[in-house]
Amino acid sequence: MTTLILAEHDNAALLGATARAVLAALEIGAPIHVLVAGHNATGIAQSAAKLEGVEKVLLIDHESLAHGAPEPVSEAVVAVAAAYSHLGAPATTYGKSIMPRVAALLGVMQVSEITKVLSAHSFERPVYAGAAIETVEATADKIVFTVRASAFDAVGEGGSAPVETVEFTPTMRTSRFVGRESAGGGGPDLASAKIVVSGGRALGSAEQFNAIIQPLAEKLGAAIGASRAAVDAGYAPNDWQVGQTGKVVAPDLYIAVGISGAIQHLAGMKNSKVIVAIDKDPDAPIFAVADYGLVADIFEAVPELTKAL
Amino acid sequence: MKILVPVKRVLDANVAVRVKPDGTGVDLTNLRMSMNPFDEIAVEEAARLKEAGIVQTVTAVSIGPAQATDTLRAALAMGADDAILVKADGPVEPLAVAKILKALVETHQPDLVIMGKQAIDGDSGQVAQMLSALLGWPQATFASKVEMNGSIVRVTREVDGGLETIEMDLPAVISTDLRLNNPRRASLPSVMQAKKKPLEEIDAASLGVALEPTLRIASTLPPPGRKPGSRVESVSELIDKLKNEARVI
Numbered sequence: 001m002t003t004l005i006l007a008e009h010d011n012a013a014l015l016g017a018t019a020r021a022v023l024a025a026l027e028i029g030a031p032i033h034v035l036v037a038g039h040n041a042t043g044i045a046q047s048a049a050k051l052e053g054v055e056k057v058l059l060i061d062h063e064s065l066a067h068g069a070p071e072p073v074s075e076a077v078v079a080v081a082a083a084y085s086h087l088g089a090p091a092t093t094y095g096k097s098i099m100p101r102v103a104a105l106l107g108v109m110q111v112s113e114i115t116k117v118l119s120a121h122s123f124e125r126p127v128y129a130g131a132a133i134e135t136v137e138a139t140a141d142k143i144v145f146t147v148r149a150s151a152f153d154a155v156g157e158g159g160s161a162p163v164e165t166v167e168f169t170p171t172m173r174t175s176r177f178v179g180r181e182s183a184g185g186g187g188p189d190l191a192s193a194k195i196v197v198s199g200g201r202a203l204g205s206a207e208q209f210n211a212i213i214q215p216l217a218e219k220l221g222a223a224i225g226a227s228r229a230a231v232d233a234g235y236a237p238n239d240w241q242v243g244q245t246g247k248v249v250a251p252d253l254y255i256a257v258g259i260s261g262a263i264q265h266l267a268g269m270k271n272s273k274v275i276v277a278i279d280k281d282p283d284a285p286i287f288a289v290a291d292y293g294l295v296a297d298i299f300e301a302v303p304e305l306t307k308a309l
Numbered sequence: 310m311k312i313l314v315p316v317k318r319v320l321d322a323n324v325a326v327r328v329k330p331d332g333t334g335v336d337l338t339n340l341r342m343s344m345n346p347f348d349e350i351a352v353e354e355a356a357r358l359k360e361a362g363i364v365q366t367v368t369a370v371s372i373g374p375a376q377a378t379d380t381l382r383a384a385l386a387m388g389a390d391d392a393i394l395v396k397a398d399g400p401v402e403p404l405a406v407a408k409i410l411k412a413l414v415e416t417h418q419p420d421l422v423i424m425g426k427q428a429i430d431g432d433s434g435q436v437a438q439m440l441s442a443l444l445g446w447p448q449a450t451f452a453s454k455v456e457m458n459g460s461i462v463r464v465t466r467e468v469d470g471g472l473e474t475i476e477m478d479l480p481a482v483i484s485t486d487l488r489l490n491n492p493r494r495a496s497l498p499s500v501m502q503a504k505k506k507p508l509e510e511i512d513a514a515s516l517g518v519a520l521e522p523t524l525r526i527a528s529t530l531p532p533p534g535r536k537p538g539s540r541v542e543s544v545s546e547l548i549d550k551l552k553n554e555a556r557v558i
């Protein structure tokens with residue numbers, strides 16, 4: 001048995017979700033190799049080689065892989081798959097786009113977004129927006145999985161694995177990269193931040209979202225999140241959405257500001273260590289998961305909180 | 310041009326999920342079932358491309374029990390031209406769904422498959438990518454904008470860190486994200502009309518795809534509960550609790 005983890009990167013740096021997927025792989029109990037598929041990605045392979053628990057890094061460097069197009073990247077994974085019993089990636093938009101392709105090309109199912117490793121063949125994963133937890137047993141000779149990064153800590157960086165280059169030529173028809181618009185913000189990364197402040201529909205406008213949420217987040221060194229309603233209304237960019245169909249976070253402290261707590265939102269934050277809810281409706285479902293609930297008008301309470309910190 | 314839109318019948322998003330006490334699954338008896346919300350977005354997008362004159366035929370397909378006919382009628386009412394029910398009782402895994410869809414693509418030859426990025430029951434998020442891989446067609450997951458330009462489609466995708474734009478040559482597979490469009494509510498006349506639109510039924514077995522699940526669901530249990538929290542009366546009490554009780558700031 002050996003596990004291959006596909007590294008998540010933006011062709012400039014290795015991204016944090018990789019170290020969390022490696023921790024999940026450690027719990028499987030087999031030796032771990034990491035695959036870096038990119039272009040001019042030697043530096044990324046060197047970063048991956050430092051991850052503790054990694055025995056070898058495979059580097060596939062090809063211009064078709066420069067923007068992480070899922071068609072050639074999945075082909076690259078399949079090209080080295082013969083040597084592995086387990087193939088996984090973080091369940092980010094990158095991993096989610098690639099791994100089901102790998103599974104289909106290998107003729108097996110994927111076990112999506114595992115939150116716990118029970119054994120080399122048995123995993124827990126949430127379904128129905130986290131309203132139920134399934135224990136899934138996979139018996140195929142190849143197990144393809146994605147890892148919910150928020151459910152695992154990151155491994156450290158004390159390792160020094162060898163890097164091996166693998167030749168690769170893509171053959172599949174592929175999508176073509178045109179451009180990327182980053183959400184900006186510049187604050188801490190939502191997926192790995194220790195504190196998250198999220199705003200909901202109650203903010204009422206993009207201006208008020210910025211005026212109320214941003215100063216509090218800055219004071220706390222927090223990342224900013226949002227409910228779907230806030231994103232749909234244009235108060236916040238799409239990649240701030242927390243929930244069943246957005247990002248799943250589990251920070252030490254999650255502060256929900258004017259968010260009612262629909263199950264689809266709870267799915268993305270209810271495993272946070274400490275949850276604070278500020279909402280004027282005492283019956284809002286968010287209070288059912290909040291460790292500390294404050295029934296108040298956010299336009300008064302939040303500026304007061306920011307000032308007092 | 311032709312579009313194939315797969316739709317799934319799922320527990321309605323507004324219905325509270327009840328996990329069966331014996332751990333065998335989620336109780337669906339007598340609960341409201343609806344079209345998976347992401348699939349509604351896919352049907353809406355296909356209907357709009359048809360209304361814009363870019364697409365001639367929109368075919369909806371559902372794999373599931375006889376009641377999935379309701380889901381297909383809903384798609385027809387939203388603007389699909391015809392529908393196919395692939396009859397299968399019991400759960401069908403994403404890989405089998407992708408194989409069934411591949412067989413239908415081969416017989417119906419659509420230029421584009423538009424489908425939801427995930428079904429809100431299993432939350433697996435696999436079928437579009439699997440179908441694209443099996444067909445050897447390019448894919449665009451998590452679409453928030455679709456622009457057709459002859460035989461090229463340009464898609465804006467919701468990705469971690471922002472938005473990405475890609476182009477694909479047709480034929481191709483697209484999966485929809487929430488902000489692609491706001492699906493219409495079908496009008497009463499279109500609901501009536503939908504009853505007369507063609508709906509073909511075929512047996513999943515006739516497509517030669519094995520339906521037995523390959524993953525074993527050993528148990529389905531409610532998530533561990535959180536311990537009950539408390540109300541604070543003021544901002545200063547909140548700060549005190551966060552500093553001295555929870556010690557998170």
Ligand SMILES: Cc1cc2nc3c(=O)[nH]c(=O)nc-3n(C[C@H](O)[C@H](O)[C@H](O)COP(=O)(O)OP(=O)(O)OC[C@H]3O[C@@H](n4cnc5c(N)ncnc54)[C@H](O)[C@@H]3O)c2cc1C
Binds near residue numbers: 242247259260281
């Ligand atoms: C398929 C599907 C997927 C979804 N995915 C997601 C997802 O990933 N993430 C997500 O968040 N949602 C998701 N949703 C949407 C979800 O169901 C809710 O509609 C959404 O979370 C509501 O956002 P909200 O809490 O900001 O708005 P609302 O539910 O409108 O809540 C606003 C809250 O603000 C309070 N309020 C208003 N004014 C004030 C004030 N001045 N002071 C204090 N409080 C105030 C109100 O009392 C209320 O509790 C999804 C839905 C579907 C169907």
